[in-house]
Amino acid sequence: MGLMTFLRNRAGYILVGAIGFAIVAFLVGDAINVGKPFWAESQKVVGSVDGEEISIDQFGPKVDQSLAQFKQQYGGSGNAQMQAMAVDNVWQGEIASILLGKEYNRLGLTISSDELFDLLQGKNPSPLIVQYFGNPQTGEVNRAEVLASLKQQDKNPQLEKQWELLQNEIEKQALQKKYANLISNSIYVTTLEANDDYQNRNKLASFKYTLLDYAAVPDATVKPTESDYSDYYNENKKRFENPSETRSFEYVAFSVSPTKEDSAAVKTQVDKLAADFRTAANDSLFAAVNSDVKVPYAYMSKGKLDPAVDSVVFNLPAGSYYGPRFSGNSYKLIKVIDTRFSPDSVKASHILLDPSKMGGADKAKKLADSLKTLVQNGASFAALAKQYSIDGSKDKGGELGTFSRGQMVPVFEDAAFNGKAGDLKVVTSQFGVHLIKIEKQIGSSKVAKLAYIEKGLASSNKTRDAAYKKASAFLNEVKSNNFAELAQKKGYTVGVADRVTPTQGFAPGLDSPRQLIRDAYATDKGEILKEVYQMDNAYVVARVTDIKPKGTLSLEDVKKEIEPMVRTAVKAKMLTEKMNKALQGSANLAQVAQKLGKTVAPVENIVFANPIIPGAAQENKLVGSVFGSQPGKLSKAIDGTAGVYAFTVDGFSQPAPLANTYKQKEAMMQAGGQRALGAAFQALQDKSKIKDNRVKFY
Structure with missing residues (x-):
């Protein structure tokens, strides 16, 4: 109730x-x-530049494209470093696009329609138009081809999209050129500056010096004070600008390299595989199923295999068997199926037909045979290609240019390399039915068709499990304050990765550290990362040891780093005092050297622009003082890079008068303009508020 x-x-x-x-x-x-x-939505933001956000939706595809370009350029499947390069490449591009875009608007820089027309199809084509439509030998642009491609946009949406992207890039490059010209044209060199630069590069100085070497003072005898650290820090503050936040971590790596037992087990497996391979009925199928590395079952030229087996295999006759041979951390087993002499490269044209649009492969092949007959009877192959081919080469009469082995699909390659110049061949590939015309065959060398098996020497599951178990036990036992001590107690080696940036793709001693680095940026100083990280060759446990923020680092942040320089500065004070005592009452350099128990060293023909003292070091301060002194006058003590100096100038050799001031100015303005463009862009970045969240995504 x-x-x-x-x-x-x-x-x-x-x-x-x-x-x-x-x-x-x-x-x-x-x-x-x-x-x-x-x-x-905030989880999608890779970063921002002056409040303009960069979404992962637009950033990610650009990274994929950049990575693909790096793979094509450098080869391989793309490692962590290549990924980091691609990410940084796109990031810098985004910053440039936003900041320079704002500058263009502020300055009123635009590309007019007349300028764009000239860049696309006029007398001053863009470098990109030259790249895509130019003759590689002459550099001349085929304007008819440009116009034809532009006209086809209405009928081809994909081509229209490609032209849109190309036009945007052409406009961007043209604006960058205008901006660069504005910057470079703002550089002016006076006659006085031109003569000074000429003198600095050509005036010769000869002098003698005596040296009190820093290395002669034992480090153990030098005890820098807090004041010494503070003085050095304040005098060199600009050197301690940190452009990006960095993190340092220490780690223990538990190796998963193959043990002796693993090696023996793999060798047993390979020996059995070798016996089966010798008697296999289908060599190519057996190799494809059992090899860790897939080598196409096609003719290949010498130099494509591991050097340890390449020369041997290409000296064997058809029917030979080779292996197992261990090299490069893997076993190789090879059957030589056939050898022959074949062209090094082929120039060919083709007409590609799409069976799906013709009612099947049989009808496409019949059409190809008919076209072959027409060509044999005198019809133009190029005209038929333009009329029937679905390939992009049709606008060039089906021309594919010159290609070597490995550039075409196997069935196409076999037809092109196994025929002879003038042959017409009909073949079917995954792309459709081809009518191939062999235009020319170049060179001749031995090629071989191989059935190839490669088995890598890998660690066993038992070895990997044991390493993981050790790593897990260490992670469970270790505390934030005893990482190094516990590792030493257990006999583990502690590695150090110092000042790692958020997007860095590498770390000393670690082959795939990206996830570890990402997690380090989500962990506080002194904390142990919460998981065991798997690398290609080890399991890793790590602890964040230091965090250095973006901006000017404090004295405490750099104290350990600058300790050697501070010690040298203290030595410089000690030796300067000693040198000054020797200079007092001395009439010449020989007397100074005698008091110090040192020798006098002569130096001939030093120029101001290249201040290298033979047998000593680069001594900017010393050489600058020499060129500011009078001959015959005993100098004061100069603290240099290698030690404390005293010197006497013997004389100067004056160069001939500058003959062409205009040419000197022009060279200096060109060099200054190139430096100024980079400096201007850096200034734009320094004045901008840039937030970088890439570590959350990559």
Whole structure:
């Protein structure tokens, strides 16, 4: 009864509360399910430049494209370093696009329609037009080809998109050139500056010096004070600008390299595989199923295999068997199926037909045979290619240019390399039915068709499990304050990765550290990372040891790093005092050297622009002082790179008067303009607010 009375008396409050909760739930639910404004959108932001956000949706595809270009340029499947290069390449491009775009708008820089027309199809084509439509030998642009491609946009949406991207890039390059010209044209060199630069590069100085070497003072005898550290830090503060936040970590790596037992097990497996391979009925199928590395079952030229087996295999006759041979951490087993002499490269044209648009492969092949007959009877192959081919080469009469082995699909390659110049061949590939015309065959060398098996020497599951078990036990036992001590107690080596940037793709001693680095940026200083990280060759446990923020680092941040320089500065003070005592009352350099128990060293023909002292070091301060001194006058003590000097100038050799001031100015303005463009872009970045979240995504 009491409960019912309570509910009646409080029903209004309960109802209002329930309605309020329902409204909040509705709004939050709507936000979560529809707009996701609270966190989902922010999770997509790779970074921002002056408030302009860069979304992963636009950033990611550009990284993929950049990575693909790096793979094509450098080869391989793309490692962590290549990925980091691609990410940084796109990031710098995004920063440049946003900051320079704002500069163009501020300065009123645009590309007019007339300028764009000239860049696309006029007398001053863009370098990109030259790249895509130019003759590689002459550099001349085929304007008819450009116009034909532009006209085809209406009928080809994909081509229209490609032209849109190309036009945008052409405009961007043209604006960058205008901006660069503005910067470089703002550089001016006076006649006085031109003569000074000429003098600095050509005036010769000869002098003698005596040296008190820093190395002669034992480090153990030098005890820098806090004041010494502070003085050095304040004098060199600009050197301690940190362009990006960095993190340092220490780690223990538990190796998963193959053990002796693993090596023996793999050798046993390979020996059995070798015996089966010798008697296999289908060599190519057996190799394809059992090899860790897939080598195409096609003719290949010498130089494509591991050097340890390449020369041997290409000296064997058809039917030979070779292996197992261990090299490069893997076993190789090879059957030589056939050898022959074949062209090094082929120049060919083709007409590609699409069976799906012709009612099947049989009808496409019949059409190809008919076209072959027409060509044999005198019809133009180029004209037929333009009319029937679905390949992009049709606009060039089907011309594919010159290609070597490995550039075409196997069936196409076999037809092109196994025929002879003038042959017409019909073949079917995954792309459709081809009518191939062999235009020319160049060179001749031995090729071989191989059935190839490669088995890598890998660690066993038992070895990997044992390493993981050790790593897990260490992670469970270690504490934030005893990482190095516990590692030493257990006999583990502690590695150090110092000042790692957020997007760095490498770390000393670690082959795939990206996830570790990402997690290090989500962990506080002194904390142990919460998981065991798997690398290609080890399991790793790590601890964050230091965090250095972006901006000017404090004295405490750099104290350990600058200790050697501070010690040298203290030595410089000690030796300067000693040198000054020797200079007092001395009439010449020989007397100074005698007091110090040192020798006098002569130096001939030093130029101001190249301040290298033979047998000593690069001594900017010393050489600068020499060129500011009078001949015959004993100098004061100069603290240099290698030690403290005293010197006497013997004389200067003056160069001939500058013959062409204009040419000197022009060279200096060109060099200054190139430096100024980079400096201007750096200034734009320094003045901008740039937030970098890439570590959350890559």
